[in-house]
Amino acid sequence: MAEYDSQGIEAKWQKIWEDQHAFDAVDGDTSRLKYYVLEMLPYPSGTLHMGHMRNYTIGDAVARYRRMRGFNVLHPMGWDAFGLPAENAAIKVGTHPRDWTNANIQEFRRVLRRFGFSYDWRREISTCEPEYYRWNQWFFLRMLEKGIAFRKKSKVNWCPECATVLANEQVIDGYCWRHETTLVEQRELEQWFLRITQYSDELLADMAKLEGGWPERVLLMQQNWIGKSRGARVRFDVDGIAGLGLEVFTTRIDTIYGVSALLVAAGHPQMGRLLEGVMGHASMEAQIKSMLQRSTKAADIATAEKEGFFTGRFALNPFSGERVPVWVANFVLAEYGTGAVMCVPAHDQRDFEFAEKYRLPVKVVVQRVSGEPLRADRMREAYTEYGQSVESGPYTGLASEQAIEKMTADAAAKKFGAGETTYRLKDWGISRQRYWGAPIPVVYCEKDGIVPVPDENLPVRLPDNVALTGLGQSPLAGVPEWVNTKCPKCGGAARRETDTMDTFVDSSWYFYRYTDPHNDRAPFEAAKVRHWFPIDQYIGGITHAILHLLYSRFFCKVMRDLKIVEHDEPISRLFTQGMVQKGGVAMSKSRGNVVGAIEMAEKYGCDTGRMYTLFAAPPEKDLEWNEQGIEGAARFLNRIYRLVEKHAGALRSAAMDWGAHVDYGAASAKEKVLMRKTHQTLKRVTNDFEGRWHFNTSIALVMELVNEIHAQEPLDQGVSPAILKSVLGITALMLYPMTPHIAEELWEMLGNPRTISQEKWPEYSEELTREERVEVVIQINGRLRGKILVDESLAEDETKERALEDARIAPLIAGKKIVKVVAVPKKLVNIVLQ
């Protein structure tokens, strides 16, 4: 008797699929519905571990299931190949980043092939190839033409460890996203930005189109990140400085009669004019300087003491005409709103704390509608709810909502203010002072300034001979023969831009390239994208909830406005799978807790690895790796292999029958049990694939089915070969999306001439799932007291009667008063006593 040889079986079927071109996606096929399923492309570094594999296993199960359902499936794979680790490795061991990257890609590809994932490998892409990044540059030029790409000097996040600039999205709690212990510094640099803020509103509004298809929390995270806030801008004239007005942004203009001071940020652009000629100028300058050096660490911000000083200036409240002092306060942000706020201690907690410290007056201008009225001298904290305006001139008596509306309109009419919406989202800084990325395709000419590289000169190729030091200047600047070039406009001397693009630019549009990966005239053909897009199912980690997924949505909208795509959103459905952890933390090379995928495949076979990752937890949950668990998966596959092996000989020539046409009336008791269990399992597994993807329960169900088949041994007595073959065959078909190699092998052993990759998903028969007799639970006062087996069609009244007459129940209710009897058909009877 042959043992289950995972290595041999897996190699065999991978070869057969390849020869069949089983996973090639067909462009322009209109006879079938298309289905684009995609896993986030990996950064090829370190080892492929079971965390990666979980992602691809989920995607592969979906891809294979959809093919069986008759879809024309696009399921590609590629490499996010630019990035810092390649450069750091180059500095450390002296290999060229390209060689290091390509070696990693080769290894990644080998491991993915060893796992037999059903990718269309003809479409493989690598973002570090000029054939790819050429189109990055092309997109950049289009954005430059549209004013979406622009250059500006500004404060940027600088990671000393990466020796480069980071986007806001790459700063987590003030630390670098790659170096969790390295504090990000602020530097003033001239940089390239993409105007993502132009799309703030649309990025927010279009989330409505993603509802239902995207996890709620991802949408919430993006919503928070964009941070829309509606309010008003109001100008306070500075007393004694003609023409100087300080604008504040507020969401609570209704509290403006309660203003005790005007607070400006230390970095406010009008600070110079404001302080000109006031007493104590020098000491104020010193305080401002120290405020500007405040820490960006989240923990520091949260605990920072509120500080400020009076500037000696006063401003005029445009509503009340009141003269209020102007203060500089450390908690006012120069980068948000207008860099100045009105201080309303009674109705803002921060202002309340500030006023307590510096003894500014507290004035209640919004009163509670019910309950104890607010009194300024008794308040322990600010009242920030809506209520009714009091002591607010002509607005007194209005509800807060109406006061906001009316005051905003009046401010606009009198030209000292206007309604305004602000966003937290900032433009995306994409310049990186590193080598291993796509060169930004512009040159600087003394005569013509910034000149885009013409399309026909793309790609601007990365030079090979670069000295990599990691010291913080762009390495490309050290390659004079590359930097010095001619101005495309005037032909005079010019210098190339030496910064490269953030690698998130590469991954913002890569999934379009899969539809037309070898196109050398355009990033892709419009018709191909029209056919395959939007992506039906995207699968990846929650870590990209903001970064990659927000950038991708932005790119799509830009491309739509460039009229090269027609849709508004690139991804219809998103699935965020949980992490694979060991010791409670995500697997990563730096933590040294990785379980290598290739070791897993070599030791147990990839089907076993796949089965375990799918079985151990539902796919959206984090999964703690457990070596013993995988033994269980191996045992199950062995068990089913032996079962089929034992009976296959007798079944090879039997007719294959899905079971739907079996003469059920004539079937033996054993056959009925087997067919019923099979179709019940098939129904629930089908529902799992169509619904919530709880592969863990699907596998549990198949295990139960196999246990049931075992329990019916001997199977060569009282079970016809046709039925047994159907039962085992359906089992193999159900396993195929999850453990494809062994499923194919079992299917072949049963004597089926075609491979499963050419087969359809079996249809269950509702008729066959039905039980003839059902177990009904009997409760007395909600407590389980007995069970009876009744005919499936037994009427409710009769079921109640049977329950009351039951030998176990009757004595328990004898002589007691029955209040009522509740019956749920086919499930339970609850007798309420007393």
Next chain:
RNA sequence: GCCCGGGUGGCGAAACUGGCAGACGCACGGGACUUAAAAUCCCGAGCUCCGAAAGGGGCGUGCCGGUUCAAGUCCGGCCCCGGGCACCA
């Protein structure tokens, strides 16, 4: 502080619309096979109390309360863990 998740046996988990809590698996215990071990097969098992046993009772889904014939599931209040945002005006 605000906004999301989550808390079920020794462990991973299941229970989809309120209806047998713990399916399936891991680990564990007992047995069969074996000279022996591994593998395999069969059986057992939430905790606890009564009983020699067969069997039976009570308790049990983070805590407290509520709705209901019936609550892991619904409602109110709290505790703990994870994630996101954060002096955002």
